[in-house]
Amino acid sequence: MIEAARLRRTVTQIMEQAIASVDPRSCVKRVLAKAGDGVQVGTHSFPARRVVVVGFGKAAGTMAQAVEGILEERVEAGLVVTADGYGVECDRIEVVEASHPVPDSRGVQAARRIASIVDAAGEDDLVLVLISGGGSSLLMLPADGLTLDHLRETNELLLRSGAPIQAVNAVRKHLDQLKGGQLARRCAPAQVVSLILSDVPGDPLHVIASGPTVPDPTTFLDAHRVLQDYELWDRVPEAVRTRFARGLKGAIPETPKPGDPLFRGVYKAIVGSGVTAAEAALGAGERLGFTGLILTTELCGEAREVGQVVASLVREMVRWGRPVPRPGLLVLAGETTVTVRGSGRGGRNQEAALAAALGIAELEDVVVCFVGTDGQDGPTDAAGGLVDGGSVGRMAAGGVDPRAALLNNDAYGALSASGDLVVTGPTGTNVADLCLVAIGARS
Amino acid sequence: MIEAARLRRTVTQIMEQAIASVDPRSCVKRVLAKAGDGVQVGTHSFPARRVVVVGFGKAAGTMAQAVEGILEERVEAGLVVTADGYGVECDRIEVVEASHPVPDSRGVQAARRIASIVDAAGEDDLVLVLISGGGSSLLMLPADGLTLDHLRETNELLLRSGAPIQAVNAVRKHLDQLKGGQLARRCAPAQVVSLILSDVPGDPLHVIASGPTVPDPTTFLDAHRVLQDYELWDRVPEAVRTRFARGLKGAIPETPKPGDPLFRGVYKAIVGSGVTAAEAALGAGERLGFTGLILTTELCGEAREVGQVVASLVREMVRWGRPVPRPGLLVLAGETTVTVRGSGRGGRNQEAALAAALGIAELEDVVVCFVGTDGQDGPTDAAGGLVDGGSVGRMAAGGVDPRAALLNNDAYGALSASGDLVVTGPTGTNVADLCLVAIGARS
Numbered sequence: 001m002i003e004a005a006r007l008r009r010t011v012t013q014i015m016e017q018a019i020a021s022v023d024p025r026s027c028v029k030r031v032l033a034k035a036g037d038g039v040q041v042g043t044h045s046f047p048a049r050r051v052v053v054v055g056f057g058k059a060a061g062t063m064a065q066a067v068e069g070i071l072e073e074r075v076e077a078g079l080v081v082t083a084d085g086y087g088v089e090c091d092r093i094e095v096v097e098a099s100h101p102v103p104d105s106r107g108v109q110a111a112r113r114i115a116s117i118v119d120a121a122g123e124d125d126l127v128l129v130l131i132s133g134g135g136s137s138l139l140m141l142p143a144d145g146l147t148l149d150h151l152r153e154t155n156e157l158l159l160r161s162g163a164p165i166q167a168v169n170a171v172r173k174h175l176d177q178l179k180g181g182q183l184a185r186r187c188a189p190a191q192v193v194s195l196i197l198s199d200v201p202g203d204p205l206h207v208i209a210s211g212p213t214v215p216d217p218t219t220f221l222d223a224h225r226v227l228q229d230y231e232l233w234d235r236v237p238e239a240v241r242t243r244f245a246r247g248l249k250g251a252i253p254e255t256p257k258p259g260d261p262l263f264r265g266v267y268k269a270i271v272g273s274g275v276t277a278a279e280a281a282l283g284a285g286e287r288l289g290f291t292g293l294i295l296t297t298e299l300c301g302e303a304r305e306v307g308q309v310v311a312s313l314v315r316e317m318v319r320w321g322r323p324v325p326r327p328g329l330l331v332l333a334g335e336t337t338v339t340v341r342g343s344g345r346g347g348r349n350q351e352a353a354l355a356a357a358l359g360i361a362e363l364e365d366v367v368v369c370f371v372g373t374d375g376q377d378g379p380t381d382a383a384g385g386l387v388d389g390g391s392v393g394r395m396a397a398g399g400v401d402p403r404a405a406l407l408n409n410d411a412y413g414a415l416s417a418s419g420d421l422v423v424t425g426p427t428g429t430n431v432a433d434l435c436l437v438a439i440g441a442r443s
Numbered sequence: 444m445i446e447a448a449r450l451r452r453t454v455t456q457i458m459e460q461a462i463a464s465v466d467p468r469s470c471v472k473r474v475l476a477k478a479g480d481g482v483q484v485g486t487h488s489f490p491a492r493r494v495v496v497v498g499f500g501k502a503a504g505t506m507a508q509a510v511e512g513i514l515e516e517r518v519e520a521g522l523v524v525t526a527d528g529y530g531v532e533c534d535r536i537e538v539v540e541a542s543h544p545v546p547d548s549r550g551v552q553a554a555r556r557i558a559s560i561v562d563a564a565g566e567d568d569l570v571l572v573l574i575s576g577g578g579s580s581l582l583m584l585p586a587d588g589l590t591l592d593h594l595r596e597t598n599e600l601l602l603r604s605g606a607p608i609q610a611v612n613a614v615r616k617h618l619d620q621l622k623g624g625q626l627a628r629r630c631a632p633a634q635v636v637s638l639i640l641s642d643v644p645g646d647p648l649h650v651i652a653s654g655p656t657v658p659d660p661t662t663f664l665d666a667h668r669v670l671q672d673y674e675l676w677d678r679v680p681e682a683v684r685t686r687f688a689r690g691l692k693g694a695i696p697e698t699p700k701p702g703d704p705l706f707r708g709v710y711k712a713i714v715g716s717g718v719t720a721a722e723a724a725l726g727a728g729e730r731l732g733f734t735g736l737i738l739t740t741e742l743c744g745e746a747r748e749v750g751q752v753v754a755s756l757v758r759e760m761v762r763w764g765r766p767v768p769r770p771g772l773l774v775l776a777g778e779t780t781v782t783v784r785g786s787g788r789g790g791r792n793q794e795a796a797l798a799a800a801l802g803i804a805e806l807e808d809v810v811v812c813f814v815g816t817d818g819q820d821g822p823t824d825a826a827g828g829l830v831d832g833g834s835v836g837r838m839a840a841g842g843v844d845p846r847a848a849l850l851n852n853d854a855y856g857a858l859s860a861s862g863d864l865v866v867t868g869p870t871g872t873n874v875a876d877l878c879l880v881a882i883g884a885r886s
Contacts, residue, residue: 164846202758275763295738295766296752296759300802305748309739312777315645316739320718323738323766334755359743403607 004365004388007440011367011386012422014284014329014436019373019424021280022431024059024132024197027272028066031195039071039126041193041269049126049191053078053093054114056139057132057209058374058430059197061088061095064130067195068092079117080130081110081138086428103137108148111141111178118183121190129183129192133199133374133430135209141177143243143252150237151175161230165207170218171226172210173255174247175240180206180216180255184266187213192266198273199430201298201334205268213266216255220247273297274333274432277373281436285329290438292329299334299435304406306336307352307370310437311359314366317439330437338378344410347378349433353385353420354411358402363389365440373434375427380412382421384433394418447808447831450883454810454829455865457727457772458879462816462867464723465874467502467575467640470715471509474638482514482569484636484712492569492634496521496536497557497626499582500575500652501817501873502640504531504538507573510638511535522560523573524553524581546580551591554584554621561626564633572626572635576642576873578652584620586686586695593680594618604673608650613661614669615653616698617690618683623649623659623698627709630656635709641716642873644741644777648711656709659698663690716740717776717875720816724879728772733881735772742777742878747849749779750795750813753880754802757809760882773880781821787853790821792876796828796863797854801845806832808883816877818870823855825864827876837861 020026033040037048051074053067060080065088068075078093083100098107121127142151154175158168173180184192194213196205205214224244227233233241246252256262275297285292295313299306310332317328324330336348346354349370356368371377371384395402398417405414415421463469476483480491494517496510503523508531511518521536526543541550564570585594597618601611616623627635637656639648648657667687670676676684689695699705718740728735738756742749753775760771767773779791789797792813799811814820814827838845841860848857858864 201755202762293766294759294763296755297763298755298758299752300755301748301751302745305744306752308744309742309749309752312644312739312741312743315741316737319645320737320740323736 004390007365007367007438008386008388010288011369011436011438014281014288015369015371015434017284018277018281018434019427019429022272022277022373022429024062024272024429025066027197027276028063028195029070031269031271032067032070034071034074039074041267044267046126046191046193049124050076051126051128052076052117052121053080053128053130054117055080055130057135057197058083058086058100059132059428060130061086061090062428063132063195063197064090064093064095067128067130079110079113081107083134083138098138100134101137103140103148103152105148107138107140108142111139114139115141115178115186118187121187123189125190127187127190127192129194129213131194131209132197139178139209139212143175143177145243146175146239150239154236154240157232157235161232163226163230167226169207169210171223173216173218174220174223175243178212179210181211181214182255183212185256185262188262188265194266194268196268196270197429197431198270199432201274201300201432203270203273213268215258215260215263217258219254220244224248272431277431277434278331278333281331281434290327290329291324292331293324294331297333297432299332299336301336303336303338303348303352304355307355308359310368310435311356314360314363314368314437314439318363318366326439327441328439332435333432335433338409340409342408342410344405344408344413345378345380346409346411347372347380347382349377349384350380350382350411350415351406351409353387354402354406354414357387357391358406360387360389361392365442367438369422369436371422371434373427373432374430375424381423382412383424384422385411385415385420386422387420391418391420447833450808450810450881451829451831453731454812454879454881457724457731458812458814458877460727461720461724461877462870462872465715465720465816465872467505467715467872468509470640470719471506471638472513474712474714475510475513477514477517482517484710487710489569489634489636492567493519494569494571495519495560495564496523496571496573497560498523498573500578500640501526501529502575503573504529504533505871506575506638506640507533507536507538510571510573522553522556524550526577526581541581543577544580546583546591546595548591550581550583551585554582557582558584558621558629561630564630566632568633570630570633570635572637572656574637574652575640582621582652582655586618586620588686589618589682593682597679597683600675600678604675606669606673610669612650612653614666616659616661617663617666618686621655622653624654624657625698626655628699628705631705631708637709637711639711639713640872640874641713642875644717644743644875646713646716656711658701658703658706660701662697663687667691715874720874720877721774721776724774724877733770733772734767735774736767737774740776740875742775742779744779746779746781746791746795747798750798751802753811753878754799757803757806757811757880757882761806761809769882770884771882775878776875778876781852783852785851785853787848787851787856788823789852789854790815790823790825792820792827793823793825793854793858794849794852795878796830797845797849797857800830800834801849803830803832804835808885810881812865812879814865814877816870816875817873818867824866825855826867827865828854828858828863829865830863834861834863
């Protein structure tokens, strides 16, 4: 038990360092600097220009703060839109809030102003685009002839249809003025630099915030086919059908495609992601003497099943000293899903932690932690769960049947009973979820 | 595509070597030898005695053959019971068949004869017990006052109740004459050597074949509580209630408990398991130049979710060269489960492979193989699936929608269309399932 307590503290420390590594300010500071009269991004430098900042997403405000702190008076002006409650004070860059995840007119208004700002950018200007999770619904600018309601309605139909995200996005990009590379097109002839804090495992740039600065491989034909395949063509608003009919006839310009020379003027840098957090966790663990290994930064699957697989890794470490020997640390990052069947409370990280707790019951000197880097997991005040071999016993002692709790999607109740909730409060960042698996030194 | 074909052949070769490593004959030969006038098992030798062989499970016949081949005339006599169709010819040891997985009177008859044989064993005798998967239902000897029908009825109620296997086994062991260490007790004062081919991930000896030669930590009280907790007490046969009522009053001897001195005369050796197969796969891969890593030998969880997690490992190897660099091989062993919702055909290995195929679509030079070491996966003629980045495309070209097939539990149809079924025929062994993940040398 003493070992368990010590290992729990150590893993908490590693988790905190991992989350700190993806703080939007730290992420921007790692890559952005003044260079001569211009701007340096990683190893690339961009000659002196007027710098204009636009941005969207949950971290847009904090990223804008960091940019101001670094570039100071080189920032001419700017506007970023973030989610309600995420606004921060900036000097040169205006920060506005809008509704997330359901978009509202404030978001459309901000998107319209962002469009005007980049429309006005000239050949000698540099547009710095700050992109983070949530950007897709915060930067909504309905195409000509469409309203926000048309987009919302179509979006809901798509999400309920079971269509994969690629298919959903093909439609979205053809109903909006900025998504799918169209923001970059409006920035031309200015140089564009995107700083991206990625919340999508694998960091697919065309998916993050619907890829406003990357080429769109999909066409009106693809988007039309999606609506037909999922039997939505007759159900979407008339105005959407009208637009698609015109688009299919070539009467509306396509989104910019791969190979379009305009993208030569666009530079993209992922400044932080689940990979950053996973590597920071690995580094922190190694400094503490653990043999560490990152297994994946694209973890996915149903949370309770992923928790079982992770428990199988713990049992292997206990029994056979692999895939890493004691003291050992496995790091996984990604995003699991929860199919809600019960009426309890919880989130994907709590549910995965509860499932893992069942699979490591009574093992000594092992800890599993699942945590959302944004500090929020489902509709709860917790960020995840940190369990050990005694967790299941503590739940039972607290009057909770852990298996029944899992069946009822009540991970919050179970982890609360065992004292295994991870509560960080809002962290101000949002990349992937993290899973840390540790085994102590005792053999 | 050429690389894919080559990598597929290489992985097939590794899989075949892994399965060969758990052939019951090879497994017995690795640990058993003549020693002076006695018997050598691993590093332990047992002085010259009369050797009597008993056994049960799907591999009992082939294990008996191997024992005869090694110990020759030192085998005095013996009887093993195996599943229908698994019988083989032996000289000194009688091999009988019985029904599996639903037990029948032939199994009871064989169990009764095995009990007589070990009852007659004396102080100078060595009883060699050959244990393999399926042994639990092949070695059924109802306790006094109970019939096979009583046991079958109770068993069915337990399996439908959702009680975990430990709870189910606590009841089973208290309704049978040989399970839960009772076979070992009847062998005393003879020396007992168990050779175990394990089909349960983690090799828990008290679970494999219901632990006839290991102590039983559970009591009549535990067993009674299980029936009450799962509301089965009023539903089990009257004869079961009568036995438990007597057991609770101490009128019937308990199963032998941990610490019982009788187990000093019992030696147990796991001669083969999923661990053996995984280590053989690792060795075969390393000889072919792969950097290899065993992640777990206790893999579990819903097959389609496990397939997704495995695909996330593949994507990590492709993108970041970890957890192993190119050419790399990850090995996992265990047993996944399938919740059947559709009407298609398949098995847990095929379903995991199909899910993995969706997660590695269009990646080059990667292969994922899921295979049952017994050569049988679900009610099909296939043993599993071997998929690559082109599998999903081949399914589509063959007119199969892979996502729809997965939803319909029709992995067999999908893998058949893409030419990705693994067909080995019955392998004569039965340990865990294997999952091999390979990435080729090309960077």
